[in-house]
Amino acid sequence: MAISLRAMEYFTTALRHENIAKAAAELNIAASAVSAAIDQVETAFDLTLITRQRSRGIQANASGRLVAQKFERLLEDYRSVLSEGADLKAALSGTLRVGYYAPIAPAFLPSILSSFVPADGKVLLHLEECDNDSAQDGLMKGTYDVILFVSEDVRPTIDFDVLIEAPAYCLLPGSHPLAAQSSVTMAQIAMQPLVVLNRPVAADYYQGLFDTHSKDVTIAAYANSTEMVRSLVGAGHGCAVLNMQPLTSLSYCGAEVVGLPISDPLPALTLSIGYDKSRPRRLVQHFVDACRAHFAQAGPQRCLVEGP
């Protein structure tokens, strides 16, 4: 007792034409298939719905027409579900869930998003700041559509594109003697008290930098938010090594900070964008494209500190 969608389709077209052969022609199938479909429906309901009159086509009785009506509605629903599913991929609408491990994302995400998100309110954004691992977890589990993360520490199964290589730079109080220079060396930095950004991947990365260049450094503070680091630096607690910078030289505490390139050759952090490359939704693909365009053009000038 089940009726396939195919049988419904055949049944309704046959009934629309009141003629099995014509229906078969429209459907590009054999007439016998249409006849079989009608049998299927009648058997399933155990009802006579159509009277077949040789050389006269077929004719539905009242029940048949009623059933056909219901079928038509169901088929319509079916098609709309399919096309809505296709829209899910095609449409620039729906929900875009971004997980990012990029503390200065507020510096660039808004402008990127506004470059392609239509103003009609059909797109709902979910922006979630998280650490590198949970970003990747979320992407794999489908919690995020796309993630911005540091690909130095990437799972093998994750598809991603590199957005930008972010070299380390030194952040100094505006009033600091070194701030007058055009660049600094690791040796110079190592002599200052340091404010260290203490976040999963970054902490190890910065640790590595100092381990290779100078053994003895004075840590003045650890902070797990970029803005806290900037404000500590601005207040003169020390200097810091960071990789990306916002578009303002004022910290939250109102003090000026200065970013200077580091003349030593240092490994960079790689900001990457991860997403399902095999079948991205159009909304996701647009976002990815916008990010890549942004960093290809304006990136270096806006979020990085130029090298020497």
Add this chain to the structure above:
Amino acid sequence: MAISLRAMEYFTTALRHENIAKAAAELNIAASAVSAAIDQVETAFDLTLITRQRSRGIQANASGRLVAQKFERLLEDYRSVLSEGADLKAALSGTLRVGYYAPIAPAFLPSILSSFVPADGKVLLHLEECDNDSAQDGLMKGTYDVILFVSEDVRPTIDFDVLIEAPAYCLLPGSHPLAAQSSVTMAQIAMQPLVVLNRPVAADYYQGLFDTHSKDVTIAAYANSTEMVRSLVGAGHGCAVLNMQPLTSLSYCGAEVVGLPISDPLPALTLSIGYDKSRPRRLVQHFVDACRAHFAQAGPQRCLVEGP
């Protein structure tokens, strides 16, 4: 780009359990089938809807949940269409379209119908008086669900049950000399002026009666409605031979009429009920049963003239 209902079913149950094996168990199928169904859906939409994590089951992303929701709704609609179709057969509701070739049907149909039609207004009756041929045509074409007709002239493809053998009787004016007898002979009738019911099957039948019993008869009038015949008889234009009689001895014109059995052995007319025996709707079957019950018990006393 098509998704079978089966695939939808598998997809949604897999998602409900967040586990392919459990879904397969619930559906009583192999896990591979569920996995294949998910692939089918994802391929159709060219979207990743579910992330599969070995030893952790599966998890849908937002699009997957959305799609599943739409699927669920569609499946629900599907099931309701099926069950509504089943109701079409099972329920004592819907439309009952009766075609009848039985001029005195008003004498018995109402009481038969009221014996099983529920009072909740869920049954719509279409009662259509027609001739014997168009009744059978209508049944074959599905215009009527059931017909009351004379099976002396029946198409080979029509299923029917005999309701009653209706012997011919003689209708006389209440004031007629013969009305005092308990029965009459064809010879007596043949000497009277006759009012003949002139309808498709009946006309031939009555012609045959007189052809075999007496050559010379005087036709006073032909009329193609039973009530006109009765009123003509009541008004003294002649007498008539009929097969069934209403429950009143008064004609429309107010004159009394009397029905007397005919002592000669005559072929009877067979009132039968025709319908789709192979898969009758419940409503139709009830009607048929009610008709058979009615004529099995009360028939002879109510609509016929008892034989001698």
Add this chain to the structure above:
DNA sequence: ATTCATACCTCGGAAAATCAGATTTATTTA
């Protein structure tokens, strides 16, 4: 009455879809 065209029905074989079961692979847990 005969012939012809139309349109449905039946039946066999072929193609496709679907399924189950065994095997393989990946992950978590002990």
Add this chain to the structure above:
DNA sequence: TAAATAAATCTGATTTTCCGAGGTATGAAT
């Protein structure tokens, strides 16, 4: 490291579906 779990994959069997070639009933035209 081993065991347990769960998904992926592969293969052969089964079922469904389809087509095409007759066959047959009906109505119209000659």
